[in-house]
Amino acid sequence: MKQAFIILAAALLLASIRPAPAAAAPYEGYVYSYWGEAVHSPIAYLPSRSITGQEAGGEAWLAANDLFATADGLLYILDSESGSITVLDQEWQLASRIESFERDGEQDQFRNPEGLFVTPAGHIYVADTDNGRVIELGPGGEFIREIGAPESDVLSAGFTFFPRKVIVDKAGRIYVIARGVFDGIIEFDSDGVFTGFMGTNRVAFDPIDLFWKTISTQEQRDKMIRFVPIEFNNLALDQEGFIYTTTADRTSLSPVKRLNPSGIDVLRISDEYLAPIGDYSRVRSTFIDIDAAMSGVYRVLDSTRGRVFTYNEDGSLLYVVGGLGNQQGTFRSPVAIANYEDRLYVLDRDLGRVTEFEATRFGQLVNEANALYAGGKHHEAAGLWREVIKLDANYEMAYVGIGKSLLRQGEFQSALTYLKLGNDRIYYSKALAKYRREYMQENFGFYMTILLPILLVGFIGRTLMRRHRKEAQVHAVSQGR
Amino acid sequence: MQFLRDARYTLHVAFHPFDGFWDLKYEERGRLRIALSILLAVTLTMILKRQFSGYVVNFNHPLELNSINELKYIIIPFLLWCVANWSLTTLMDGEGKFREIVIATGYAMMPLILVYVPNMLLSNVITLREASFYYVLETVAYLWFIWLLFIGTMTVHQYTVLKTIWTMLLTLVVIGVMIFLGLLFFSVIQQFVSFVYTIYQELTLRR
Numbered sequence: 079m080k081q082a083f084i085i086l087a088a089a090l091l092l093a094s095i096r097p098a099p100a101a102a103a104p105y106e107g108y109v110y111s112y113w114g115e116a117v118h119s120p121i122a123y124l125p126s127r128s129i130t131g132q133e134a135g136g137e138a139w140l141a142a143n144d145l146f147a148t149a150d151g152l153l154y155i156l157d158s159e160s161g162s163i164t165v166l167d168q169e170w171q172l173a174s175r176i177e178s179f180e181r182d183g184e185q186d187q188f189r190n191p192e193g194l195f196v197t198p199a200g201h202i203y204v205a206d207t208d209n210g211r212v213i214e215l216g217p218g219g220e221f222i223r224e225i226g227a228p229e230s231d232v233l234s235a236g237f238t239f240f241p242r243k244v245i246v247d248k249a250g251r252i253y254v255i256a257r258g259v260f261d262g263i264i265e266f267d268s269d270g271v272f273t274g275f276m277g278t279n280r281v282a283f284d285p286i287d288l289f290w291k292t293i294s295t296q297e298q299r300d301k302m303i304r305f306v307p308i309e310f311n312n313l314a315l316d317q318e319g320f321i322y323t324t325t326a327d328r329t330s331l332s333p334v335k336r337l338n339p340s341g342i343d344v345l346r347i348s349d350e351y352l353a354p355i356g357d358y359s360r361v362r363s364t365f366i367d368i369d370a371a372m373s374g375v376y377r378v379l380d381s382t383r384g385r386v387f388t389y390n391e392d393g394s395l396l397y398v399v400g401g402l403g404n405q406q407g408t409f410r411s412p413v414a415i416a417n418y419e420d421r422l423y424v425l426d427r428d429l430g431r432v433t434e435f436e437a438t439r440f441g442q443l444v445n446e447a448n449a450l451y452a453g454g455k456h457h458e459a460a461g462l463w464r465e466v467i468k469l470d471a472n473y474e475m476a477y478v479g480i481g482k483s484l485l486r487q488g489e490f491q492s493a494l495t496y497l498k499l500g501n502d503r504i505y506y507s508k509a510l511a512k513y514r515r516e517y518m519q520e521n522f523g524f525y526m527t528i529l530l531p532i533l534l535v536g537f538i539g540r541t542l543m544r545r546h547r548k549e550a551q552v553h554a555v556s557q558g559r
Numbered sequence: 560m561q562f563l564r565d566a567r568y569t570l571h572v573a574f575h576p577f578d579g580f581w582d583l584k585y586e587e588r589g590r591l592r593i594a595l596s597i598l599l600a601v602t603l604t605m606i607l608k609r610q611f612s613g614y615v616v617n618f619n620h621p622l623e624l625n626s627i628n629e630l631k632y633i634i635i636p637f638l639l640w641c642v643a644n645w646s647l648t649t650l651m652d653g654e655g656k657f658r659e660i661v662i663a664t665g666y667a668m669m670p671l672i673l674v675y676v677p678n679m680l681l682s683n684v685i686t687l688r689e690a691s692f693y694y695v696l697e698t699v700a701y702l703w704f705i706w707l708l709f710i711g712t713m714t715v716h717q718y719t720v721l722k723t724i725w726t727m728l729l730t731l732v733v734i735g736v737m738i739f740l741g742l743l744f745f746s747v748i749q750q751f752v753s754f755v756y757t758i759y760q761e762l763t764l765r766r
Contacts, residue, residue, distance in 0.1 A: 507687035
């Protein structure tokens with residue numbers, strides 16, 4: 079008896095020792111389930127290295143505000159305080175450093191620049207905020223041109239131009255977000271001539287405000303805050319030449335927009351209850367930067383909780399990385415994100431530091447599976463989704479992926495199981511229609527062989543019963559009862 | 560056997576309400592145990608429906624299903640309705656006794672079972688495109704139930720049509736008042752208990 083107890087105690091002790099997590103991260107991985115609940119998920123990206131201004135071989139970045147990663151792995155960091163651009167190569171060695179540029183034989187400098195963009199040819203565009211201009215520099219940092227304030231009748235007389243963020247599309251059109259401009263993104267053509275605004279945010283009305291406004295006098299109305307659309311706070315260009323924008327808007331369900339060339343929002347949201355708005359909590363996420371990755375995936379940076387949310391082209395959350403804190407991999411005030419291949423860079427303004435994250439096995443699997451899935455290669459994707467499920471049995475997207483692949487292969491019954499686990503009612507319904515038809519084709523004969531005799535027997539039995547009853551009545555009548 | 564015969568009579572009430580409810584009251588065909596069995600069966604149907612209706616039309620979170628909730632949503636409203644209706648009709652010259660009101664209300668719930676159970680089975684083989692049939696049947700069951708409740712109330716109390724409608728609406732108001740009073744009562748009791756407890760605490764901590 080005593081021995082049994084000891085064995086039992088030993089077994090319990092062993093059971094209580096859990097394997098330590100393979101790589102401890104200072105944040106937790108999660109996704110949202112169909113029901114809008116946060117569900118634990120493996121960590122998709124882990125911090126691999128970080129660098130500050132001094133470590134890069136220069137001054138500290140006192141107010142670094144923007145970050146850009148080019149297709150060949152160069153990293154551009156813009157420091158607003160000193161107005162300098164630091165360029166790092168893939169090994170994070172200092173490639174170059176631009177503090178000033180020569181213009182018409184004179185030295186010129188940036189004043190509090192807030193945004194930068196690098197074209198595939200290596201031309202650097204800087205939103206030189208306090209100087210009210212956008213500067214284009216060549217790959218070696220030489221001055222090419224200056225784009226000043228837009229000139230147009232639609233702008234008011236006292237308009238001052240404070241460009242904050244800039245991007246340039248493949249055709250050379252320049253898109254600028256400026257402070258205090260509510261009309262949308264300022265668009266210049268490739269020659270730097272102002273052509274118009276695009277993608278205005280709608281004015282959000284509050285019924286209560288509207289009520290007060292209707293009953294107040296003109297004097298009162300003049301003193302009230304005006305209804306103005308919320309301005310965009312960041313933008314990014316994706317592979318197809320569409321523009322992603324973010325808005326620090328905590329009320330609407332569309333803080334993220336994907337604008338087509340005519341300025342219409344074409345962002346895909348497969349489930350309107352699970353729109354890409356970051357955390358589904360009372361205190362909403364505040365998006366301050368966005369970055370497009372491969373195959374329709376985009377990442378948004380939330381400054382409220384310091385998290386990077388990664389969505390696929392359908393607007394489904396793939397994984398969440400980062401958080402606020404003091405350890406490597408967490409931030410104090412993250413301001414910009416960039417990505418290069420399977421790496422993710424986050425710039426922290428207060429710490430003056432860039433942190434690099436590398437995809438874990440889970441992150442790589444999800445990225446690859448999602449890329450195949452987005453390309454319509456459901457069968458190849460299903461194999462990877464099965465690997466994902468081995469790592470995270472709660473990952474709904476994986477079940478949907480497998481379900482869709484099974485549906486295409488004609489495995490309707492198992493497709494039903496997977497689509498139900500993935501909570502995809504639309505595809506479940508499609509699979510059910512096919513399964514139903516298949517089932518009836520196979521089993522129609524069987525059911526009919528059962529049903530017909532039952533009906534026949536019932537019918538004969540009823541007729542006999544009636545005849546019997548009638549006879550009994552006739553008999554009773556003839557007996558005089 | 561008698562129980563089965565009584566149970567079969569509920570179908571007659573559901574399909575011939577005028578005749579059925581008249582006989583319930585004046586021919587004494589109504590049975591309290593049948594009415595309460597229907598109440599129980601409706602509760603059971605709703606529990607089953609939440610769990611087993613087809614995935615395409617079933618939007619219940621499996622982790623949040625709780626059969627106790629059905630007590631809240633069916634049995635309590637049933638009791639509240641009966642009590643409110645009785646309290647009201649006693650003052651408004653209704654001829655029904657409390658027992659008759661319970662019986663009429665219970666029998667009126669029969670369509671919920673008659674429609675919901677087959678509908679639940681059907682919902683397992685329908686797709687999203689055919690889901691509207693499911694919702695139509697749900698509505699039909701509900702309207703049928705309201706119709707029977709209306710006829711039942713009218714017959715039990717021997718009211719005119721308008722007065723029945725008026726009484727039914729007022730009953731809803733009375734239910735609201737009862738819930739309000741109930742909550743008020745609980746709140747006052749809570750305050751009272753915490754007040755006494757505070758005094759007790761004050762006295763024990765002080766010497």
